[in-house]
Amino acid sequence: MMSKTWQKPLLAVLLLLAIAFPMIAANDYYIYVMSLAYIMAIAAVGLNLILGYTGQLNLAHAGFMAIGAYTVGILTVDYGVPYWIAFVIAGILSAIVGFFAGLLSLRLKGHFFSIFTLCVGFMIYLIIEKWDVLTHGTVGIIDIPAPTGIGPIRFDNTWSQYYLVLFFLVVSLWLMSRIVHSLLGRAFIAIRNGEDLAETLGINLMRTKVLAFVLSTFYAGMAGALYAGFVRFIGPAMALESHTFDMIAFILVGGIGTLFGPLLGAILLTWLTQSLQFLQDFRMIVFGPLLILLVMFFPQGLIGYWRERQARRAAASMQDRRLQRSVIGQQQEVGTNA
């Protein structure tokens, strides 16, 4: 679909830019903000699998991120478990909870599924807030240890943590790229296009949707675990649906159902929010209309818009019957509407 010849060089340049970023950045604070954007991007990449590729709007995504973060927080602070063991458990636990939540909630379709997951997310929030013996309640968990070093590499400063997060971002995107470009990814997309048709093609709806759900919650759990080790303070509010909506905004801006859309959205919106800090709460006055304009003129998001143009150009160069054909197509459309 896309011309693949310059795709790899472009990716290499982007990766080099990401690697060079800490050297270009004016101060550590910028590196910190960028790392946070990457962590949110990992969570959003996961959400994009179930929302963008499989067509199921899961509003509990922030809740699963919180499960990952709290697993790391509780295990490292209260039980002295080493960070990396807690990190692995966080991903697995989020996926296990995701499996049961998915099994239950995916019995519902469309809006009903979304409303149900809204409740699931709120339940996760309530459990974290009320079960203070385990979760420290409203106080949150403070002094979470930074990721322990691996061999000679230590993760005790912003620079090294930036590269750690970047590493996981690259792995996340690489794995997601494999998934969505495989037969499995095609099955997810078929479900998004139409569940009835997908089922007719022999796709087991429940099993495929639950798999997408579990994978997306695994991503959320990993992002949460990274967040806990990076910010080193977590509170129950991170499970709230407003954070899911942030991630949905990243996906919409960057491009729903595209590999790099969530990343682009996370970076753009994070920096936009940063640069509007001086407006304090008034920044929403700038933010809101901007989002509306974007959704009006780029409903597929920035990468979605760019890819559609690419795909059209590729199709046009394949055959120049296109013009003639689209005229006929329009006539027929008028015919069916009449």
Added chain:
Amino acid sequence: MLEIQGLTKRFGGLTAVRDVTTTFERNRINAIIGPNGAGKTTFFNLVSGYHKPTSGRIIFDGQDVTNLRPDQVARLGVARTFQSTTLFDKATVLDNLIVGHRLRTTSTFWDVVFNTGRLKEDEHRCRAKAEEVLDFVGLSSVAHHLAADISQEERKRVAFALALATDPKIVLLDEPAGGVNPEETLGLAELIRKMIRKGLTVCLIEHKMDMIMSLADKIVVLDHGEMIAEGTPAQIRSDQRVIEAYLGADYAAA
């Protein structure tokens, strides 16, 4: 090939299909006709597993499929098309078809993660199948067009191709010629004959009587959920109840 025994489906107080018993022979074109709301699409939904029947049995190839899910029925070799097919408009026609053969492959999530030989083999087979069925329905020339840019008739053919990609034994076609012009209808009728020559069995719902009468080996007539007649086109054309319920005097045998 396909045996229907006392099939009934009630939605609350409405009986959409009432006690239908019939058989569809192998390698024949079977048609289901009847006025709007006669229960034709519900009948398809029952056979393909979307609805569980209230009572009755469906036997496909000697196997009871009455309570199977749609994907299980598809695996056994029952394919269907819908009145309108939702394609992924931003991908090419060929891209849209590749998933159609997924049910005949075995690679799992772990094959995807480790990019195994089995996955590559499966993807290769699916692509080859997509090209094969696209050629069969005569659309190789638009393989690389965006699905958004193809005509209504081409969309119908893509729907056929998707159904064929599942390697079916029987294909259920829901209004295959709905919304296309008379000339294109002839082309689609020829495509259906081609499917029969390939050894498939076809069962279709259609309102275009000229097409049905010249195409079908057997016609089943539904009215208010009940089967009021079955037989060859000649028998149906002279059946008094069918003329009253559906055909009107125009189609009465001269």
